[in-house]
Amino acid sequence: MNRLRSINHKALKTGELLVREGMARQEDVDAALDVQLKEGDAEIPSPASSYSINRSDDIPEGIGIRTIGEILCSLDLVSPIDLNRVLLKYGKRLKLGGMLKKMGIISDAQIRTALESQQFNFKSLGQILIEQEFITEKQLYDALSRQHNLQYKRVDGFEYAESNKAELIQIIGHNYADENSIIPLTLEGNKLTLAVYSPENMLSVHELKNVYAYLRIECVLIPQDRFKELFKELYGVTHSHPLETRTHIPTASDIQEKKPETPSIEDEEEPDVPSDEDMEAFIQYLLKYGITKNADSIHIEQIGEGAAIRYRIGGNLKGLDVPGLGEKLPRLIRDLIHKLKEKAGLDDSDHENPQSGLVRIRFFNRETNKQAEVGFRISVLPTSSGDIVTLTAQTPSASIPSIDDQDHSVHTKTALKRLLEASTGIILISGSEKSGKEQTLFASIKHLYGPDRKILMASESEQPEIAGVIQARVNQDHLTYEQLLRAFLDHDPDVIVVDTIKDMGTARAVVTAAGSGQLILCGIDAEDAVDAMWKLMAFGVERESIAQRVNGIISQQRVRRVCPSCRKAYTPEPEEWNVLFDSFPARLAFHKGAGCTTCGLIGYAGHTILSEVLIIDGEISQALRTQAEQTVIRQIAMASGNKTLVDDGLLKLKQTTLDEIVRAVPFKMIVAYKTAKKSGKTGNDRSEVSYETIKKEWILSSSHSEEARILEMYQDLKLFRNEDRGLDPDEKNIFYDFISETFHQVCRDYKCRRVLFCMESHPGDLSFWAAPVFVKRHG
Ligand SMILES: [Zn+2]
Known part of the structure; x- marks a missing residue:
C-alpha cells in the first residue's frame, strides 16, 4: 500500500503539470489515475511495449506500472509530443544511462567507464556507449524511444511518393528542416508524421504544432543514417546540421584526456572540470x-x-x-x-x-x-x-558594405553622398546603439577614401581595418580624444573620423578641429537628427558652432524586416494606426508576416534601416541662432520637405511594419509628425503629396532593338521599389525575358506592333502593366 501511495504521488505530479500546462483536463488525469490504481491492484506486469518515463528512483525494479503520462497517451488524451515537452521542461525525465540500466542492458560500471571517456566533449553518452560496444545502435534507439516516449522505426522500406514531395516541402521548408533536424515523412488526411534522429529536436515539433493547429502531428525516431538519406531524397541536398559539420572542430580525441573523479549514476553526464585546452x-x-x-x-x-x-x-x-x-x-x-x-x-x-x-x-x-x-x-x-x-x-574590412550596398533608401544615399562632397565641416552619423550607424560611418569612410585623401581615425574600441585609413586608439588614462585630435592636425589630414562623441572633451575637440579646415565624420548616440544637435549642446557645444560647423546629420534606426516568405497585406486596427494618424491612411498599404517556418514563426526575418538626413543650412541655422526650441526646429525640418524617419518608414511599409516604425522612431518625432499634419505645415505631406501615385510609361516597338530601354525600365523599377539603381545581372535577365515575353504575347493577342508598359507606384505598393498600342493608319 505504501508503495502504491508513493507511486500515485509521483504520478499525480506529472498529471498536475499536464493540467497546469493546459495539456490535459483534470477529469482526464483522474480517469488515468483510476486506470493506474487498477493496474497497481492487479499488479499487472509491465507490458513489453509500455514505457516508463518518470524519474523513478523509489519505484522498485521490475515493477512496470505505467505512469500517468503513458496512460494518458495510450488513452489518446495527451499526445506524446506534449507529454515529452512537459517532462523535459520540469526535468522529470529519466536519464539515458538510467534507462539503459533499467532495461537491463548495461551496468553501473559500464556507465562509469563511458562517462569517464565522455569528459568534456560533444559526443553524446549514447554515441560513446556504442563506440565502446556496450550497447548496439538498436538498443540505444530503443532506450531513447522509451526515454522520450517516441516510437522508434528504422523506416527501411519507406520511400517518398513523388506526388507528395511538394506538399511535404511546403509544410516544412528546407531551411527549417535543416536547422531543426526534422523532416516530414507522410501527410495522410490531416495526420502529419515527422521524423527526428535526435530526441532533442522534439521541441521544434511542439513549435510546429502551434503553427499547424489543424494537423494532427506525430513524430517518430529514426536512425541518423536513414534521416540523412531521406533528407537528401526529399530536399535534394545534404542535411547540413552543425553536428555533422563538426569534423573540423575539435572533438574528444583532440582534447587532452583528464582523469575524472568517479562519477556516480546520479550525476551522470556531468563533466569534470574542463581543462584549459578543453x-x-x-x-x-x-x-x-x-x-x-x-x-x-x-x-x-x-x-x-x-x-x-x-x-x-x-x-x-x-x-x-x-x-x-x-x-x-x-x-x-x-x-x-x-x-x-x-x-x-x-x-x-x-x-x-x-x-x-x-x-x-x-x-x-x-x-x-x-x-x-x-x-x-x-x-x-x-x-x-x-x-x-x-x-x-567584427566586420572584416573587405566586407564593409559600400553606401550603395546598405539598406538606406535612395534619397538617404543621395543626400549622404552629397554631404560627403564637402571638404570642411562636420557630418554627424547618429542613431541609437543597435542602429547600425557604425556601418554607415565605415561606408562613408570607404566612399571618401582615395589616393588624394589622407584619413585619420580616432576610436575608443578596436575597429575593423580599412585599407588606407590610419587608425589610432584613445586610452582613458593616457590619451584622450582631445589630445589625439590635436596630434592629428599636425599630420595634415583631409578627413578626420571620430568613432563616437561621448563627452564634452571630445565634442569640443571635434568643433575646434573643424575650424582648421578638415572634413570631420563623427558617430554620436542619438534618437534622431534633431536629438543629435541637442546631444552636442548637452556636451557644451554652442548653438552658433552647430549652425556654423555642422554640415548635416544622418540619423538611422534599425527595424525588423517582414519575412518575405509569409508577408501579407492587411488592414491594421485603429489602435495600430492612430498612433501616427488621425484618420485611417487609406492610401497606404500595410504588411506583416503571418509566421512561417522560414522565419521561425516570428513574421520577421532580418533587419532594414530607417534613416533621415538633415542639412543644417538656411532656416535651421537661423533658428538655432535665435534659440529656437527643439519642437520648432522639428517643425522647420519637416516643413522644409526633409524626409524624416517616419517618412522613410512609411515608404518602406512593404519591408517593415507600422509597429516597428512606431517602436524605432522617437516619440517626440511622432508628436511632431502628427502636429505638422494637423497644421498642414509639412513640406511633403506624407500621405497626400509625396506618396501620391508616381507613374512612368514606355512604349516599346520591338523587344530586340530596345535592349537599352528595357535596361532603363529595369533600373527605374528598382528606383520605384526604393532600391538602388545597381544591377543584379540575374534579376535583370529575368526582367528582360519577362518584358520580352509580355511584348510578344501582347503583340500576338492584339495584333499590334507596339506595346505600352506602365509602372505605377502607389503608396506602399507597385503595379506594372502592359497594353497594346494601335497606330492609326494614315491615308
Ligand atoms: Zn515567415
Missing part, C-alpha cells in the same frame, strides 16, 4: 559556430542557477543546439567566461565594472580557401547572478 576548444567551437551561422552576436548569460548560450541570427535569438550542453552549461559557464576574459586581456577579478575588449580566432574560410582571422568584440557586464557576456563579430 575550454579553448569550446570557445573556438562557439565562435566558429557563430561565424558559420552568420550570427550578429553571441550571448553568454548566467541566469540565477542556470546558464544560456544564444545566437542572434537574422534578428532572432536562437539557442545553441548541442545535445546535452544544456545540462552541462551551468557548471561550465564560470570557467567559460573566465577564459574569454583572459583571452581578451580583461581583469577577471573585477566584478563591478563593465569591461570590453577583443577576442580573435583564426579559422579556415572554406569560401576563400584561406586562413582568416576574425575578431569578436567582447563586452562583459557584471550582474547579480554573475557576469554576462556579449560577443559581436
Whole structure:
C-alpha cells in the first residue's frame, strides 16, 4: 500500500503539470489515475511495449506500472509530443544511462567507464556507449524511444511518393528542416508524421504544432543514417546540421584526456572540470559556430542557477543546439567566461565594472580557401547572478558594405553622398546603439577614401581595418580624444573620423578641429537628427558652432524586416494606426508576416534601416541662432520637405511594419509628425503629396532593338521599389525575358506592333502593366 501511495504521488505530479500546462483536463488525469490504481491492484506486469518515463528512483525494479503520462497517451488524451515537452521542461525525465540500466542492458560500471571517456566533449553518452560496444545502435534507439516516449522505426522500406514531395516541402521548408533536424515523412488526411534522429529536436515539433493547429502531428525516431538519406531524397541536398559539420572542430580525441573523479549514476553526464585546452576548444567551437551561422552576436548569460548560450541570427535569438550542453552549461559557464576574459586581456577579478575588449580566432574560410582571422568584440557586464557576456563579430574590412550596398533608401544615399562632397565641416552619423550607424560611418569612410585623401581615425574600441585609413586608439588614462585630435592636425589630414562623441572633451575637440579646415565624420548616440544637435549642446557645444560647423546629420534606426516568405497585406486596427494618424491612411498599404517556418514563426526575418538626413543650412541655422526650441526646429525640418524617419518608414511599409516604425522612431518625432499634419505645415505631406501615385510609361516597338530601354525600365523599377539603381545581372535577365515575353504575347493577342508598359507606384505598393498600342493608319 505504501508503495502504491508513493507511486500515485509521483504520478499525480506529472498529471498536475499536464493540467497546469493546459495539456490535459483534470477529469482526464483522474480517469488515468483510476486506470493506474487498477493496474497497481492487479499488479499487472509491465507490458513489453509500455514505457516508463518518470524519474523513478523509489519505484522498485521490475515493477512496470505505467505512469500517468503513458496512460494518458495510450488513452489518446495527451499526445506524446506534449507529454515529452512537459517532462523535459520540469526535468522529470529519466536519464539515458538510467534507462539503459533499467532495461537491463548495461551496468553501473559500464556507465562509469563511458562517462569517464565522455569528459568534456560533444559526443553524446549514447554515441560513446556504442563506440565502446556496450550497447548496439538498436538498443540505444530503443532506450531513447522509451526515454522520450517516441516510437522508434528504422523506416527501411519507406520511400517518398513523388506526388507528395511538394506538399511535404511546403509544410516544412528546407531551411527549417535543416536547422531543426526534422523532416516530414507522410501527410495522410490531416495526420502529419515527422521524423527526428535526435530526441532533442522534439521541441521544434511542439513549435510546429502551434503553427499547424489543424494537423494532427506525430513524430517518430529514426536512425541518423536513414534521416540523412531521406533528407537528401526529399530536399535534394545534404542535411547540413552543425553536428555533422563538426569534423573540423575539435572533438574528444583532440582534447587532452583528464582523469575524472568517479562519477556516480546520479550525476551522470556531468563533466569534470574542463581543462584549459578543453575550454579553448569550446570557445573556438562557439565562435566558429557563430561565424558559420552568420550570427550578429553571441550571448553568454548566467541566469540565477542556470546558464544560456544564444545566437542572434537574422534578428532572432536562437539557442545553441548541442545535445546535452544544456545540462552541462551551468557548471561550465564560470570557467567559460573566465577564459574569454583572459583571452581578451580583461581583469577577471573585477566584478563591478563593465569591461570590453577583443577576442580573435583564426579559422579556415572554406569560401576563400584561406586562413582568416576574425575578431569578436567582447563586452562583459557584471550582474547579480554573475557576469554576462556579449560577443559581436567584427566586420572584416573587405566586407564593409559600400553606401550603395546598405539598406538606406535612395534619397538617404543621395543626400549622404552629397554631404560627403564637402571638404570642411562636420557630418554627424547618429542613431541609437543597435542602429547600425557604425556601418554607415565605415561606408562613408570607404566612399571618401582615395589616393588624394589622407584619413585619420580616432576610436575608443578596436575597429575593423580599412585599407588606407590610419587608425589610432584613445586610452582613458593616457590619451584622450582631445589630445589625439590635436596630434592629428599636425599630420595634415583631409578627413578626420571620430568613432563616437561621448563627452564634452571630445565634442569640443571635434568643433575646434573643424575650424582648421578638415572634413570631420563623427558617430554620436542619438534618437534622431534633431536629438543629435541637442546631444552636442548637452556636451557644451554652442548653438552658433552647430549652425556654423555642422554640415548635416544622418540619423538611422534599425527595424525588423517582414519575412518575405509569409508577408501579407492587411488592414491594421485603429489602435495600430492612430498612433501616427488621425484618420485611417487609406492610401497606404500595410504588411506583416503571418509566421512561417522560414522565419521561425516570428513574421520577421532580418533587419532594414530607417534613416533621415538633415542639412543644417538656411532656416535651421537661423533658428538655432535665435534659440529656437527643439519642437520648432522639428517643425522647420519637416516643413522644409526633409524626409524624416517616419517618412522613410512609411515608404518602406512593404519591408517593415507600422509597429516597428512606431517602436524605432522617437516619440517626440511622432508628436511632431502628427502636429505638422494637423497644421498642414509639412513640406511633403506624407500621405497626400509625396506618396501620391508616381507613374512612368514606355512604349516599346520591338523587344530586340530596345535592349537599352528595357535596361532603363529595369533600373527605374528598382528606383520605384526604393532600391538602388545597381544591377543584379540575374534579376535583370529575368526582367528582360519577362518584358520580352509580355511584348510578344501582347503583340500576338492584339495584333499590334507596339506595346505600352506602365509602372505605377502607389503608396506602399507597385503595379506594372502592359497594353497594346494601335497606330492609326494614315491615308
Ligand atoms: Zn515567415
